[in-house]
Amino acid sequence: MDWNPRPAEELWELISKNDSPSILKGILTEELFHKLKDKKTSFGGTLAHCMSSGCLHFRKNAGIYASDPEAYSVFADIFTEVIRRYHRVEILNHPEPYYGSEEQIRALQNIDPDGETVISTRVRVGRSHAKYPFIPVCSLQNLVDMEKETACALNSLTGELAGKYYSLADLDNATKEQLITDHFLYRHDDETLRDAGLYKFLDKGRGIFFNEAKTFICWVNEEDHVRLISMETGGDIASVYLRLVKAIREMEKRLTFAKKEGYGFLTFCSTNLGTTLRASVLMAIPNVCKQPNFLDVLNKYNIQARGTWGVGSANVDDIYDLSNKRRLGLTEFAAVTEMLNGVRAIKEWEEELVRINKTDK
Template identity: 50%
Template sequence: MSDLPQLWKKLRATKESKSLMSKYLTPEIYEKLKDKKTKLGGTLTDCIRSGVENLDSGVGIYASDPAAYQEFSELFDPIIKDYHKVEALYHPPTDFGNVEQLNFGDLDPSGELIVSTRVRVGRSHDSYGFPPTLNKEQRVNMERNTRDVLEKLTGELKGTYYPLDGMTPETQKKLMDDHFLFNDSDRFLKAAGGYNDWPVGRGIFFNDNKTFLVWVNEEDHLRIISMQKGGDLAAVYKRLVSGIQELEKKLQFARLPNLGYLTFCPSNLGTALRASVHVKIPKVAAMPEFKTICDEYSIQARGIHGEHTESLGGVYDISNKRRLGLTEIQAIEEMRRGVEELIRLEKGGELK
């Protein structure tokens, strides 16, 4: 029996929740959606549980499966517009740009400021639900299908897949030392069912050079990652695009014309792309205008250990803020321009 009435009662009784879900889940919307189900069995309960159990959530909602974005659109649409700061839900066709003729290369040729560069995307298999509606058998099948494709990659992308289920302590330590291993410690994801059947059906693939990674069934079905030391954004981006295109030859990813690529959390919709650098900018970060500069260039500053963490030694994680309503190459260019401006200011340039 559904515990939706209890969740709804708790949400209505509290003044603690400031999430977007609590903002837009009005009594009228609740009545419209409370009995609906997606074709995979996803319910409103699946979508709002994490936000009710964690009243300090920011977004407060996860999609039960790709179809939830349409079935529960009266709740998801205003949340997505609010989070992504867009007036209309539109997403352009995929466009990686001409990767052979990019108008950028290494953002820090001297190697003084940028420690590392990373670009990742989230992708979801179009024939599977998200964690709340996946059973163990489906999760294992999805991992098997994905692994078969990953283990056939060639050239620079060729590598090894490591399943989490049955992983030896030695391999686990090695992957943790390389900062590759994900875990089941996020309470927001846990409440949303993100760690159901842990660690079954999950694993990590990386190439021989450790510059191309794929996380299988961490938060999203796939997190495809390209990274390396230094500031050569062009090399990192080209490798990512190459990897995505190889996977697309064998796998079908969930996408909607108005939302782009579909992900478990609506915060990652659209390109589902996050391009970032770890960059040493102690002088700029100390400026009172730091946040204004970031906002002006549509970039986001975090500590190097992710969201809600502090900087270490003046090193910040700088990434593109926008994911929805623009193309992949536009998202990369926004991040590039923002990072170049921060570097210019760090080297003594004047505020514009």
């Protein structure tokens, strides 16, 4: 099914009369709305495409999604301020990509060499085809063409990255559910993304690629056009990150991705642009998570704690997904290093609390 946003005036009426805690609500004045409401990108993206979800769901988030790579320029009066406020930066001067040398990457220490607390480690990035709009503005042909081009690039990978692409249209429901349960495949059940137009032509032009070991995965047209994911059990961040860097470099030989000076790599959601990198570990922290200063310590190390199954999910058995909070204004290698240092500090805190509890008994 296709999707089109509600008329811009109707969306303005909704958000202007409601108390939304979103960043969009805080900056979208009537004057600014009328200045931008009739503008269009060359892809056909409009302000209504960008603000649709934020005007229907009043949540504490950015409240706006980009219709296409050009939206960051055409609607810069909004996006620049949203990005500044969300990422807490004064100037958008994101550096050029730097993933670290192979020597630097291999020197990254295993977070949990004894295999006691870290269940798994994952590093992912999002990428957008420069020549296509984001999904809400895509035609069915756009999606089909993107899937074909991306699948062709993925299927040409060799060595440990070599694998097979599976189109969602060809997978039965039981296989999809098993892949979701195994943390390999994404869901389509977020109402804020639905009302941003992300689920149009559902299952068409979408799919998943994974290598034989399932340590390298690529989601195609899930949220971003391409989401590259490296993962494995345990805490060997060097192994996981090095594999991802190899995948990024190989894909860049085959596809052209959208970038903007000062903004880094462009993504559908402005909260993810820049490096687009999220490095995370799934770790049990049953003592730390109950401490009254837990959130303060997370903020100190720029670490974000999410549920066991990712954003919006609950915590099972005190297992948290811990990842780097900063993605804009620093290099990829710096983001991974920041996550590593923060998670190691939290792990050491957990171990200290275990020792104290044993002594008290």
